Amino acid sequence: MRRLPASYLPPIALDPSGSTPLYQQLSEWLRQAILDGRLRPGQRVPSTRSLAGELGISRIPALGAYEQLQAEGYLETFRGAGTCVARALPDDLARPLRPRCLPPSVSVDKATASRRVSQRVAGMRPPAQTWLDSLGAFRVGMPALDHFPAALWSRLVGRHARQLPIEGMIYDDPMGYLPLREAVAGYLGTMRGVRCDASQVLITTGSQQGLQICAHVLLDAGERIWMEEPGYPGAHQAFATAGVRMAPVPVDEEGLDVARGEALAVDARAAYISPSHQFPLGTTLSAARRMQLLDWAARRHAWIIEDDYDSEYRFGSRPLASLQGSDRHDRVIYLGTFSKVMFPALRLGCLVVPKDLVADFRAGRDAIDTFTATLYQRALEEFIREGHFARHIRAMRTLYRQRRQAVLAGLRDHLGDRFQVIGADAGMQLAGLLPPGVDDVEVSREAARRGVSVRPLSPCYLGESARSGLILGYGGASLEAIREGVRQLARCF
Ligand SMILES: Cc1ncc(COP(=O)(O)O)c(C=O)c1O
Numbered sequence: 001m002r003r004l005p006a007s008y009l010p011p012i013a014l015d016p017s018g019s020t021p022l023y024q025q026l027s028e029w030l031r032q033a034i035l036d037g038r039l040r041p042g043q044r045v046p047s048t049r050s051l052a053g054e055l056g057i058s059r060i061p062a063l064g065a066y067e068q069l070q071a072e073g074y075l076e077t078f079r080g081a082g083t084c085v086a087r088a089l090p091d092d093l094a095r096p097l098r099p100r101c102l103p104p105s106v107s108v109d110k111a112t113a114s115r116r117v118s119q120r121v122a123g124m125r126p127p128a129q130t131w132l133d134s135l136g137a138f139r140v141g142m143p144a145l146d147h148f149p150a151a152l153w154s155r156l157v158g159r160h161a162r163q164l165p166i167e168g169m170i171y172d173d174p175m176g177y178l179p180l181r182e183a184v185a186g187y188l189g190t191m192r193g194v195r196c197d198a199s200q201v202l203i204t205t206g207s208q209q210g211l212q213i214c215a216h217v218l219l220d221a222g223e224r225i226w227m228e229e230p231g232y233p234g235a236h237q238a239f240a241t242a243g244v245r246m247a248p249v250p251v252d253e254e255g256l257d258v259a260r261g262e263a264l265a266v267d268a269r270a271a272y273i274s275p276s277h278q279f280p281l282g283t284t285l286s287a288a289r290r291m292q293l294l295d296w297a298a299r300r301h302a303w304i305i306e307d308d309y310d311s312e313y314r315f316g317s318r319p320l321a322s323l324q325g326s327d328r329h330d331r332v333i334y335l336g337t338f339s340k341v342m343f344p345a346l347r348l349g350c351l352v353v354p355k356d357l358v359a360d361f362r363a364g365r366d367a368i369d370t371f372t373a374t375l376y377q378r379a380l381e382e383f384i385r386e387g388h389f390a391r392h393i394r395a396m397r398t399l400y401r402q403r404r405q406a407v408l409a410g411l412r413d414h415l416g417d418r419f420q421v422i423g424a425d426a427g428m429q430l431a432g433l434l435p436p437g438v439d440d441v442e443v444s445r446e447a448a449r450r451g452v453s454v455r456p457l458s459p460c461y462l463g464e465s466a467r468s469g470l471i472l473g474y475g476g477a478s479l480e481a482i483r484e485g486v487r488q489l490a491r492c493f
Contacts, residue, residue: 009046010038014055022057023064030065034074034085042087045075123240126233127459128441133448137485138407140429140455142476143340144399152388156379168374174366175358176203176350177377183384184336184350192308193321194334194352202351202361205372206344207309207337208234210351211272214333215242217357217364218270218303226261226271230460230467232279232307235272248462251278255285258292270303271296275323276311280460280471282423282431290323297331304332309427310340312393313400316425330354338380340428340475341393348376396475400428403474403482410486418493419470428475431457433467434493440468443492450488 010033014025033039046054048062055062066083069075076086131139160168175181181201188194188201204210211234219225221243227235229248239246247265250257256273271293275285285293297304306323314320324332334352342348353361365371383389404424411419411432424430434440440456447454457469474482 009033009051012055014057016057022061023068026061026065027068030069031072031074034089039085041085041089043085044081045083045085047082120241120243124237126237128456130441130444130448131453131455133445134451134453136451136453137477137481138447138472138474138489139453139476140471140473141339141344142473143343143428144396144403144475145343146478147395147399148343149388149392153379153383156382157375160375160378160382164375164378168378172371172374174202174362174371176201176372177374177381180377180381180384181350183381185352187384187389188322188334188336188350188352192311192334192336193325195325196334196352200352200355200358202353202365203372203377204349204351204365205369206339206347206349207307207335208238209368210335210337210349211235211238211305211307212241213351213361213364213368214270214303214305214335215239215244216368217360218305218333219244223270224265224268226256226265226268226273227462228256228273228278229463230280230457231272231462232274233460235307236462239272246462251281251283253283254289255283256289256293258289258296262296266300268300268302270305272305272307273323274307274309276308276314276320277426278423279307279309280423280429280431280455280457282425282427282429284320284425285323290326294323294327294329294331297327298329302331305335306332307335309335309337310429311426312341313397313428314426315401315404324352330356333357341389341396342380346376346380348372348380400475403477403479404430406479406482407472407474407477407486410483414486414490418490422469429471429473431469431471433457433469436468438468438493440470443470446492447489450492452485452488452492454489 012026012029014022016022018025030039030045039045045051048059048066052059052062066075070077073086074089075083077083178198180203181198184201184203185196185198188196202213204213215238219242222245224245224247225239226249227239227246228251230251236246247261247268249261249264255275255278256271261268261271273285273293275290277284293304296302304323308322311320322334324334333354335349337349338346339349351361407430408421408424411421418435419432421430421432434443440458444454444456455471457471458466477485
């Protein structure tokens with residue numbers, strides 16, 4: 001068994017004036033901590049000298065307690081390595097005894113009621129995530145990590161970690177690290193047509209947090225928001241958590257149906273939308289609908305939350321400018337992420353907010369988690385400033401184009417009209433419909449068993465009229481993995 005490194009001890013309360021000798025109080029306490037699992041087999045305990053120092057007692061009771069527990073087989077000592085909880089303790093002896101802590105009169109049902117949590121948490125639970133059972137081809141949201149300049153990135157992070165100045169170690173502005181906000185404003189202005197300066201950029205811990213900040217700053221509990229139907233489950237979670245009521249508004253080939261939205265929820269205070277590459281269907285909001293949506297927001301004094309999660313990659317046509325760039329009434333809050341262009345575990349994203357809302361967003365962000373860890377912000381700023389970011393995006397465009405073609409060809413050859421591709425013009429994923437009667441959740445479960453990760457479409461619907469389909473991420477899959485993945489997928493239904 002591996003020896004655990006920690007030498008922390010849970011708090012000990014000794015009674016120096018009590019009738020029980022100190023060594024016995026200490027040994028009883030340690031024995032109990034081992035029996036109820038707070039100290040695990042192999043875990044190091046402090047030396048008698050430091051334990052005595054910490055407890056403000058002489059070393060003699062500590063020595064006495066350790067000797068007794070060694071004799072009983074609870075502790076063992078290694079020359080040069082200190083004292084540990086015995087590794088040979090039978091596992092059931094060392095298992096936590098929590099259920100036994102309940103008084104005998106408390107029935108299980110009563111215990112459940114007494115452990116009641118908020119009703120809100122039901123909205124936080126994601127729908128069945130069958131596709132996460134496999135790391136194989138088509139995992140949605142997975143960039144080409146094998147092509148990420150990992151060595152360069154580690155060097156940058158390492159250097160920033162070694163040279164972190166005092167300003168990098170103290171509380172920063174809730175809006176984020178200013179040089180990174182400047183770099184992001186420059187990038188979004190040039191690449192996405194976003195009209196902003198650094199004062200409007202808020203660095204988030206990924207889009208998911210950006211959505212939460214928007215929900216809390218823009219809307220009160222019980223107010224309504226238009227949600228694309230089908231739409232992004234991460235957004236459903238964020239708005240549900242804030243107690244916002246979601247009105248599903250259908251998406252057709254032109255994107256969100258604004259007129260239906262007005263008919264379905266005229267009182268909505270906001271709309272959440274992914275106009276450049278609708279999640280999950282992959283459509284693009286048409287120019288007419290863009291104008292209609294901006295006009296609605298201006299007339300109804302509503303907010304638009306624009307999720308621009310992967311529009312760096314566009315294949316059918318030139319990249320489209322952001323909706324924020326066409327907004328003349330400052331009604332759009334732009335939401336960006338580095339999860340696709342860099343990697344998801346980086347947990348960095350951004351919001352661009354209208355100037356008159358900066359103070360409110362700063363306060364909202366401060367209340368939620370103060371600010372994002374500075375180290376990665378500093379490394380990313382240099383990564384952008386030195387041109388690595390732009391270079392990586394260019395390289396990935398070429399790679400994803402090839403991978404996209406390989407998936408489309410494979411689907412055509414192996415699935416034919418059993419899989420009708422509906423959105424494949426942008427990003428790192430495509431969506432398609434399954435024949436009527438085929439259960440997409442079951443297909444995705446069977447695919448996971450075969451080492452393929454495909455995300456079902458139906459859980460992306462809030463309402464009843466869910467269509468059955470699949471979302472296939474191709475960004476993170478090599479050409480061989482794509483070929484094999486499509487072959488396996490064809491066997492799933
Ligand atoms: C529509 C949409 N928005 C945002 C994100 C990125 O989320 P995050 O920045 O929290 O990783 C994703 C990731 O899959 C997404 O599909």
